[in-house]
Amino acid sequence: MQRRNEWLSTKRYQKVLLGAVAGAVALATVQVEAQTLDQNFDGKDHYRFVIVPKAVAPWFDSVNAGAEQAARMIEAQSGAEVEIVYSAPQESQVAIQNQILEQAIATRPDGIAVDPLDANANRAILQEALDQGIKVVIFDSPAPEGLEVSSVGNDFCEQAQIASRRLVELLGEEGQVAIMMGTPTAPNHAIRVRCHQAVFSEYPDIEVVATGINNDSIVQAQNQAATIMQAHPDLDGWVVSEASGPIGIGQALKEGGKVGEVQLVGLERLPEMLQLVEEGVADSTVANRPEAQGYWTVQALWQQVLDIAAPDYMDTGVDLITRDNLGDFQ
Structure with missing residues (x-):
């Protein structure tokens, strides 16, 4: 079969192109120029980040698990308390998602991470968050056109x-x-x-x-x-x-x-x-790797709160899983 070797190699698609603040992470292998924090950096005592997925679904639970792991890493490195607020729409409807985003903005979190249901319909509310000084990172999706935010996902x-x-x-x-x-x-x-x-x-x-x-x-x-x-x-x-x-x-x-x-x-x-x-x-x-997406999304939000530039795009890669290599993923 033509293209067999080209398309069926798992390792060919294991890309990780990520930015990091500091520390080693079990979720991904990082091969980028890292920005390390000065040990005397003037951070906050408490950070609150809101995660807004598309809907209630098991895949997003894994994203949230990665976000919680990032929160524990930040606490260990900074001594600050990090709160992750996971707010999932009960249905996959953009009006419900925008309402959740509006409610999140009203609470003045340090950052909001969102997986947009509709880039055009979500853009205005995300711009409102940015205009109010709230950091925004997109996950599991390209960033909406014209919105200057980081995104975490895969190809x-x-x-x-x-x-x-x-x-x-x-x-x-x-x-x-x-x-x-x-x-x-x-x-x-x-x-x-x-x-x-x-x-x-x-x-x-x-x-x-x-x-x-x-x-x-x-x-x-x-x-x-x-x-x-x-x-x-x-x-x-x-x-x-x-x-x-x-x-x-x-x-x-x-x-x-x-x-x-x-x-x-x-x-x-x-x-x-x-x-x-x-x-x-x-x-x-x-x-793809939802835990890694959740982890690096929170990491990027924290970087931005500290006025450290986060990468525009972070690719956490994909894996082809068959019965031959299933044991590596269970």
Whole structure:
């Protein structure tokens, strides 16, 4: 198969391009020019950072865990108390997310980290935070155009390309495929969908027959997948644009008796996703590193509060996980 070695090497996609204040970190290997703090720096006694994800979802819980680990590191290095306030919208709706952001701004935190549901619709409220002197960092998404803020994430197009090329190989470069789109207005989801489509367009015998929208919901993904597979009984494979989609699709494959008949290449490494790989329900998953994103997001906010410039963009990398290397991630 052409491109096999190019696309299926896990180590090829393990990039970490991050900025650091000080100290060694278990979450990532750092190979950048570090900015170290003077031991007599004049910091605060208390910092409060607000984390606003797209929705309530397990992937974001991992981001929050990384943010909490960064808080403990800052406390150990500075002696200050660091409070992480995790405020997740109950539904993946931009109006709810903006309301949470408005409420956060009113409390005057030191910094806000947000995964935007809609770059255009979120821009004004994020600019308001900046205008009030509140530091802002974007995670799991490109920074909204025209907003001068740091962002932490990964190459979303590359991640999608690895997954879609993996599926193309599994199908022998021919067959019917479907894409689960997540939340269509979310910048990272939209990028992944476009890049899936671009890869599939390179192969004349690959046909995209359906797209589903699950809005970061496992239940919606399961229902959408079941409906699509009923409408397209000859469907050969699935790719996705976020972490909840493949879990729901996997459940639909089990319930519909389609395991082994319909291929699934997922995203991310939630325990449920890894279990699907272990069971053979999914062939593989292309996973970014949510704990690292949470960690470096809080690190970047702290740097900015200390008037230390944070990198414009921090890439925490991705991993291709198959049954062959599954033990490294469980």
